[in-house]
Amino acid sequence: MKIAITGSTGQLGQLVIEQLLKSVPANQLIAIARNPAKACKLAARGINVRQANYDDPVALHNALEGVERLLLIASNELGRRITQHANVINSAKKQGIRLLAYTSLLHADTSPLSLAVEYARTESDLKASGIPFVILRNGWYTENHMAGVPAAAATGMLYGCAGNGRIASAPRIDLAEAAAKVLASGGPAGQTLELAGDTAHTLAELAAEIARQCGRDVVYKNLPEPEYREILMAAGFPEPIASGFANWDTEASRGALFDDGHQLSKWIGRPTTPLSEIVRQTLAQAR
Ligand SMILES: NC(=O)c1ccc[n+]([C@@H]2O[C@H](COP(=O)([O-])OP(=O)(O)OC[C@H]3O[C@@H](n4cnc5c(N)ncnc54)[C@H](OP(=O)(O)O)[C@@H]3O)[C@@H](O)[C@H]2O)c1
Known part of the structure; x- marks a missing residue:
């Protein structure tokens, strides 16, 4: 079982990997990074580091070879994310990925936040791709x-x-634990989780x-x-x-x-x- 994480050198990505290492051997994990030099500590722990920028479909295709489950951590490059995320989804489709989990935004389909448009569009693209998916609609980070x-x-x-x-916020660590649980368990495919404190x-x-x-x-x-x-x-x-x-x-x-749906605490099995x-x-x- 090969599990890959994009945005692996970011704050959430690093926490997801820490959580995954509790139940998944390092050699089953693939950390995708646009700058592999930032991932040297992950490589030192036996995690396979592969280079890919969200803007580079060829690199993404190569980075996803042999991957069965993928976490797409949303890009932080606002305004460019629809295309960047579509590049990841298209590559994942071509590589036959069996589960793609995507970090979206709380209530992305109805949220009035200016951010929501890009998140909602990627959710639609993911559903249209036919790849089995889990949408992790992350609430506001408490750290914000x-x-x-x-x-x-x-x-x-x-x-x-x-x-x-x-503000029903949750810290990154709780959201990382939820994402790691999805990746390690392979489910719940086809569901959208509203993850708030x-x-x-x-x-x-x-x-x-x-x-x-x-x-x-x-x-x-x-x-x-x-x-x-x-x-x-x-x-x-x-x-x-x-x-x-x-x-x-x-x-x-x-x-x-x-x-106030309490889906995050239900999914991670503890209060946020x-x-x-x-x-x-x-x-x-x-x-
Ligand atoms: N729910 C919330 O309150 C909230 C708040 C802030 C952000 N977010 C969203 O959640 C995501 C994860 O949060 P975070 O705290 O981990 O953010 P972060 O620390 O800024 O990490 C973002 C990650 O995306 C990577 N990335 C950005 N552009 C890329 C590109 N063109 N190609 C490949 N990788 C790229 C970054 O790579 P580098 O390590 O090389 O920079 C980094 O690893 C953010 O990207 C953003 O979409 C949510």
């Missing part, structure tokens, strides 16, 4: 809102524009958690979207990223990041990691 936590602990102010929107929080509740752990007051200040974007840019985020996060916060205020634990880790790393 951690960038402001050290500053909030230091200044007593947390900024955002998500209003009272409830068990507990949803508002940004005011995040501020309260920071306050609890730091033993000081932390206030959440809800800003108009343009003001929050300026704060993110002043903190060093490039304009497109700052615009994205500010806009996604606005959509969160309307419920775009909420889910609480917000408090990720705040604890973030504050510990910042010290």
Whole structure:
């Protein structure tokens, strides 16, 4: 059984591989990387590293030779992903892959997030390919809102524009465990899993958690979207990223990041990691 993972040098990909190594021998794993130099630690552990860029159909075809199960981790190159993902799906089809799991977006078919269009299109392409699939509709990473936590602990102010929107986030580790379980078990083929955290929080509740752990007051200040974007840019985020996060916060205020289906905890067989634990880790790393 050969299992391949694209995006293997990314944050989620590395965690998926760590999870897989608990039940799958290293020599059955293939780490696909656009830059194999980044995968040298994986190679040192006996994992087969193959080079392929999502833009390169020939390299993808070669990288997928002999692969039975594939995890397509969505590209982070926004605006180019429909073609990039189609390249992977077409190569997987030609190589006769028996299961393709794809990391999509929570409620990709109905989500108002600007990101959703590309995710939904890849889901359609995957279904149309005829390859047995599992769609992993990953919820918001809890880590996404951690960038402001050290500053909030230091200044007593947390900024955002998500209003009272409830965010059912889960950390990458929980989503990686879910993906690894799909790859190791080969199922549930034909299903779309909405993978979100068990507990949803508002940004005011995040501020309260920071306050609890730091033993000081932390206030959440809800800003108009343009003001929050300026704060993110002043903190060093490039304009497109700052615009994205500010806009996604606005959509969160309307419920775009909420889910209460508990499919993630059911699939991994344990409660999802609480917000408090990720705040604890973030504050510990910042010290
Ligand atoms: N649910 C959420 O909240 C959320 C948040 C952020 C992102 N995402 C999505 O989830 C994906 C995985 O998350 P992550 O945290 O692991 O992101 P990440 O750390 O940015 O990893 C993205 C991976 O995609 C690879 N990649 C990008 N362009 C490529 C190309 N043209 N050809 C081949 N590989 C390419 C990167 O390769 P290198 O290692 O060489 O850079 C990296 O390994 C992201 O790519 C994004 O689509 C979801």
